[in-house]
Amino acid sequence: MTTSAASKGKILIVGAGLSGAVIGRHLAQDGYGVTIVDSRDHIGGNCHTERDAESGVMVHVYGPHIFHTDDEEVWDYVNTFETFMPYKNRVKTTSKGQVFSLPVNLHTINQFFDKTMRPDEARQFITEEQADTSIEDPQTFEEQAMRFVGKELYEAFFKGYTMKQWGCHPSELPASILKRLPVRFNYDDNYFFHKFQGMPQNGYTVMIERMLDCSGIEVRLNTTFSAEMAEGYEHVFYAGPLDGYFDYKLGRLGYRTLDFERFNYEGDYQGCAVMNYGEVDVPYTRITEHKHFAPWENHEKSVCYREFSRAAEPADIPYYPIRQVKEKALLSEYVELANAASGVTFVGRLGTYRYLDMDVTIREALDTARGFVEAQQKGVKVPAFFVAPV
Known part of the structure; x- marks a missing residue:
């Protein structure tokens, strides 16, 4: 400098x-x-x-x-x-006593519903048996989710996480927050679609x-x-x-902020970089294990964060507008x-x-x-x- x-x-x-x-x-x-x-x-x-x-x-x-x-x-x-x-960001989530893969993909759907559907079968199943097709023009986050994945997947993977992240019910959030519901009818569990990805x-x-x-x-x-x-x-x-x-x-523009509860672990704590917790009774939104963000390195010990979301106060670091x-x-x-x-x-x-x-x-x-x-x-x-x- x-x-x-x-x-x-x-x-x-x-x-x-x-x-x-x-x-x-x-x-x-x-x-x-x-x-x-x-x-x-x-x-x-x-x-x-x-x-x-x-x-x-x-x-x-x-x-x-x-x-x-x-x-x-x-x-x-x-x-x-x-x-x-x-x-490659491969996110996991804990829900209903099981660990699932995110974004919602064919493995997630088959595991959640205890089925072995092919892509076309899964697409038809979600469209005809799960999605609320009576919602023609979704206006809220909740309506968007209900329209495209249905009540069961919405409540398992989106509802609780969203309530904790944004501090309000998904029915109070605009549909635009869920611009395109990340649902894949194949076994691709790479969280992002982009051509270039790395650390x-x-x-x-x-x-x-x-x-x-x-x-x-x-x-x-x-x-x-x-x-x-x-x-x-x-x-x-x-x-x-x-x-x-x-x-x-x-006046002040509104933000959400994050609190981090950092802890160390002797070994491998969760086996992945990001583990979401979609249920409301778990106070944190996710746990991140930082050594997994650098898979080319080897470390015996580990550093993890539990993340808690809340409304930002004047002295807080603003994260999400x-x-x-x-x-x-x-x-x-x-x-x-x-x-x-x-x-x-x-x-x-x-x-x-x-x-x-x-x-x-x-x-x-x-x-x-x-x-x-x-x-x-x-x-x-x-x-x-x-x-x-x-």
């Missing part, structure tokens, strides 16, 4: 996660002097990884992050900074360190942004909470404030109040940096958002 005299002006970036690192590097290479500030004592944001001193396991400190994308440019980009090892060999933090190791970039940790800090900079890229930039003057009716209304008001502001562009998950996968975050950061350079060349106003959050 080095710095040198800027030839094109000074840029301030708030947030040393993926958005800030990608934008910062691109602009530094284009001749700007870049200062990146972050309130935490480390880079990487919620992607931060570090090795556990006792076990040697690479720990995803803020919960697991699995890289998957169909965007070849983004895949090539991350591999410039770190070698991505092959990794950084030495963790995400090492990857982001290499992104930031660029002439023209200065990183200041343990530094909380304030409006006065923007003085003297040509432009600010803000990856913090959108409402926080305006001191929450209109709620984006229900009242939040969208408030978001629209903040977007108006942002569009009226000058000299600032809002980026990333918090800055645009959207849940973003890592590949989309990187894609939008690249496009934003390029868009900024182009706007400067043309002498036009840099927008508050390169991707509209509403």
